[in-house]
Amino acid sequence: MELLMQYQHSPTVKIRNQLVRLNAGLVRKIAHRVSYQCSEPYEDLEQIGYIGLIRAIERFNPAQGCAFSSFAVPYVRGEMLHFLRDRGATVKIPRR
Numbered sequence: 001m002e003l004l005m006q007y008q009h010s011p012t013v014k015i016r017n018q019l020v021r022l023n024a025g026l027v028r029k030i031a032h033r034v035s036y037q038c039s040e041p042y043e044d045l046e047q048i049g050y051i052g053l054i055r056a057i058e059r060f061n062p063a064q065g066c067a068f069s070s071f072a073v074p075y076v077r078g079e080m081l082h083f084l085r086d087r088g089a090t091v092k093i094p095r096r
Contacts, residue, residue, distance in 0.1 A: 004062050011058070019057050020050060026069055027053050027076055034080050040087070045080050052079030 003022070007015045027049035035042040056072035 001062060001068070004057070004060055004068060007057065008060075008062060016054065016057055020053055023053055023057075023068070023072065024050075026072060030073065030076050031080065034077070034084075038084055040084060045083070048079050048083045049076045052076035055079070 003015055003019055007019060027046060031042055031045040031049050034045055038045075052075040053072060056068075056075035059075075060068055060071050
């Protein structure tokens with residue numbers, strides 16, 4: 001939480017990268033879960049998840065009183081789902 005407060009007061013790349021390294025497990029867990037639902041490689045989903053994590057770090061406000069992981073999960077998962085939606089086939093094949 002101290003790093004998040006430091007980043008809010010003076011955003012630097014060094015602090016942001018440290019926050020990304022500390023929360024990498026969260027991205028890996030979500031990418032692992034999403035990789036079973038699609039045909040995209042796990043590594044691609046993980047990279048896209050890091051973009052979502054960076055956006056969550058930049059938009060997080062520690063004064064709101066919620067946990068960072070609760071705030072970051074929708075951003076990470078949302079980036080992955082947007083990636084899958086954009087890379088998906090334009091013609092949807094029916095189930096039958």
